[in-house]
Amino acid sequence: MNSLSWMLYIAEVVGRLAPLFGMGTVLLIFAGGFSFLAAAEPTNLNSRQIISVRKTAKRLLLFATFLAIVACLLPSKGTIYMIAASEAGEQVIKTPEAREMFEALRLRIMEELKVVTK
Numbered sequence: 001m002n003s004l005s006w007m008l009y010i011a012e013v014v015g016r017l018a019p020l021f022g023m024g025t026v027l028l029i030f031a032g033g034f035s036f037l038a039a040a041e042p043t044n045l046n047s048r049q050i051i052s053v054r055k056t057a058k059r060l061l062l063f064a065t066f067l068a069i070v071a072c073l074l075p076s077k078g079t080i081y082m083i084a085a086s087e088a089g090e091q092v093i094k095t096p097e098a099r100e101m102f103e104a105l106r107l108r109i110m111e112e113l114k115v116v117t118k
Contacts, residue, residue: 003087004084004087004088007080007083007084007087008081008084010080011077011080011081011084012077014074014075014076014077014080015076015077017074018071018074018076021067021068021070021071021074022071024064024067025064025067025068025071028060028061028063028064028067029061029064031057031060032057032058032060032061032064033057035053035054035056035057035060036054036057038053
């Protein structure tokens, strides 16, 4: 597979992962919040257990923050398709035939501009 194929594949994966990251973030925030509430509630837990619950809650909230950041930085499916199209276009432009065509087009435009300005 070439780089264009990989970009198309990644676009499909990103399209499916973005909602998962969002839902995971929300669920982890709720889990972390409930863990903090459980640790704050007067129960028959000893101090070690309360510290353990608080550590777990902090870890959940840190992981939720990480997921939220990743979800924000992940480009959308459309953006990845545009990047792939740009990469493909760049490869086409670099061919000798394309260079000749663009040079001929540039010369034709210059001729037309000379005619219009006279």
